[in-house]
Amino acid sequence: MKKLMLNNISFYTRHKEQLKKIYAGKYLIIHHEKVFGVCNSWWEASRKGLELFREDTFLIKYCI
Template identity: 55%
Template structure:
């Protein structure tokens, strides 16, 4: 999980330009998807990754 948080922090400005106003799902230092709502991001993260850890961040 810390790697995903570090990935977001290190790439925050670039990610904000691409995904502004979206919730992104991050796993293994990769963006797996961008969604309009937190619920949608979580549901899709669970669908893709089952019980594995992932990070949902809002890009603003």
């Protein structure tokens, strides 16, 4: 699980500028180095991530 989270963080870091241009002001759900969802609030992203994956191996990142 630790490696998966590090991979998700690395994915965001590598693609940060591109993601910020596309998803500014949104919360991203990142899982297995892919964007699986885009939400308007952290609460919505948490709920949607848990519904999709049934575990907490996803990353929620706010794009500024």
